[in-house]
Amino acid sequence: MxxxxxxxxxxxxxxxxxxxxxxxxxxxxxxxxxxxxxxxxxxxxxxxxxxxxxxxxxxxxxxxxxxxxxxxxxxxxxxxxxxxxxxxxxxxxxxxxxxxxxxxxxxxxxxxxxxxxxxxxxxxxxxRRDYVRREAVEPVLRGRLDVAAQALRRYGQLDRLHVRTFDRETDxxxxxxxxxxxxxxxxxxxxxxxxxxxxxxxxxxxxxxxxxxxxxxxxxxxxxxxxxxxxxxxxxxxxxxxxxxxxxxxxxxxxxxxxxxxxxxALWEAVVRRLAAEAAARHGGRVLTNSGGAGITVRGDLGNASVFRPDVLLELPGRNGSARSLLPVDAKYKRYDRHGVSAADVHQLLTYADGYRSSGPANAVLVHPQHGGRACRSLEVGGPRGPLATLHVIGIDTATPPEQAVAWIENTLL
Known part of the structure; x- marks a missing residue:
């Protein structure tokens, strides 16, 4: 205390x-x-x-x-x-x-x-107990006699014996x-x-x-x-x-x-990784290893090449026999239940959505914590030539059990 x-x-x-x-x-x-x-x-x-x-x-x-x-x-x-x-x-x-x-x-x-x-x-x-090796000097023989120690330290005397024991202990x-x-x-x-x-x-x-x-x-x-x-x-x-x-x-x-x-x-990122993985698994999807060639790489600038990777990259089954698609999911520990998504985060999600786009429309997901119930809104990002991507912003109520949050993500996206 x-x-x-x-x-x-x-x-x-x-x-x-x-x-x-x-x-x-x-x-x-x-x-x-x-x-x-x-x-x-x-x-x-x-x-x-x-x-x-x-x-x-x-x-x-x-x-x-x-x-x-x-x-x-x-x-x-x-x-x-x-x-x-x-x-x-x-x-x-x-x-x-x-x-x-x-x-x-x-x-x-x-x-x-x-x-x-x-x-x-x-x-x-x-x-749990396990065998522990001990070296000791005993008046009687227990375990095995350490012949070398007995000869070098006791000079052949047998009043005290150098022994090695193996006893089951909690240490x-x-x-x-x-x-x-x-x-x-x-x-x-x-x-x-x-x-x-x-x-x-x-x-x-x-x-x-x-x-x-x-x-x-x-x-x-x-x-x-x-x-x-x-x-x-x-x-x-x-x-x-x-x-x-x-x-x-x-x-x-x-x-x-x-x-x-x-x-x-870091805690929120770990939570979102598991939430997304469990929600995807219920529909035959899986989490792709977020390493190696799975990142978005920038080369040619001063210094080393930079790599952008979402917190979670899901591979989801296609609908009506279409090819499997990739869905980047990013965790943000921010109060996006009180204010709009920042321009920097929009740019980041847009990069993920376009970088992992399959044959269909570009999508990315942002998951943030909030209180007072769940929320979901979609940001439509467009340019002069038409739509660029749809960004799904999901608020998870932190006052609810994690199992309920899995169902929310599943119902919203999959």
Whole structure:
């Protein structure tokens, strides 16, 4: 738990800070985050001005606790359902709905609760054990005698034996990464009950040498029938240990601050990719790999060639026996429920529509979040010689379950 004063700031807003509120270490960490595009820190005559960018969450500094709230007031439970959908991981079942406007922990507490619940299930069912090799000096023979060590270190004496044993233990990497993540989640929560439960469950798990070692171990885990039940817990542990969401933000060694930040545009892109893929699959379509020759390439300019790729490129079956068509889909984390689509985004979608045009009319899709129900409108782009493309702008209500959004996209486009 943290007793630091809390400063709340919304996405893309600025808050003034006095010089004594930030330590030199805080300044270094915020400048490192600035390099990742998470915040912008600038000095002024009274101290500092801190601007939040596209990352939301909790950042624990030496003298204060910074809470960056999303511009979309998504209830905590719904936010976790969308995050779980993007990561293909279950959300915490026991967490009550929380709003960013009233809860000081917000996203960080919900992720910690998700990790806690998965770890409680693992402890209840029994932690996985595996054979671990140990080298020890014993008074009696256990396992195998280390002949070389016995000859070189004991000089033939047999009062103590150098042995190698293989015992089934819980001190394996599947468990160590969870023990490390449970302890790393403690500074992120101010709720005493959650902190107490985290400490209690953490006692059942071994720990890695450091969070970096735990992350290295987590990256090397491969799932089989023996450890498949650990997958969900490892998903939430990865968020805690990396300090970020779908686009791990605080991975630089030596510069990571205690915190949990989520880049909302990256989350929305991950959500839209899965929504579009599921909607297309229901009609025999599929997502094309967005790499290699699938992009729109610009060559001949100074420097390297630039490539434009939509967030999702769908291949859809043709109607009435016609050839299959391509449909580019782009995710925009913008308030297009309140104002018109910007000229830059229209130009981008028009490029996608024309670049992936088949024999029929050119089409492209823009998907944005909104509140208060879904919306769909079509932008007809024309030129002196006639129509150029149709751009479909779809607003997805973030207060609804992701499964409902799949049906909306399916009914609107397919």
């Amino acid at each position: 943290s007793d630091r004063p809390v400063i709340r700031i919304a996405e893309y807003r600025t808050v003034p800070l006095t010089r004594d509120q930030l330590t030199p270490r805080d300044v270094d960490r915020l400048q490192a985050l600035q390099a990742h595009g998470c915040v912008t820190l600038s000095a002024d005559h009274s101290g500092w001005r801190l601007r939040a960018e596209s990352a939301v969450g909790v950042l624990v500094l030496d003298r204060l606790r910074l809470v960056i709230e999303p511009k979309f007031a998504i209830p905590g439970e719904r936010l976790m359902s969308w995050l779980g959908y993007a990561l293909d991981a279950p959300r915490p079942l026991r967490s009550s709905a929380r709003r960013w406007a009233t809860e000081p922990d917000g996203y960080a507490e919900l992720v910690a609760a998700a990790l806690l619940e998965q770890c409680e299930h693992l402890v209840r069912d029994g932690l 394996i990497r599947d468990n160590r990464v969870l023990g490390t993540a449970l302890r790393a989640a403690l500074p992120l929560t101010t709720h005493p009950g959650l902190a107490h439960d985290l400490r209690g469950v953490a006692e059942a798990f071994p720990t890695a040498a450091s969070p970096t070692a735990a992350l290295d171990a987590l990256d090397g885990i491969r799932y089989t029938r023996l450890n498949a039940r650990y997958r969900a817990a490892h998903t939430w542990a990865r968020l805690i240990l990396r300090g970020g969401g779908v686009s791990d933000l605080l991975t630089d060694r030596g510069t990571a601050a205690d915190g949990l930040l989520l880049r909302m545009p």
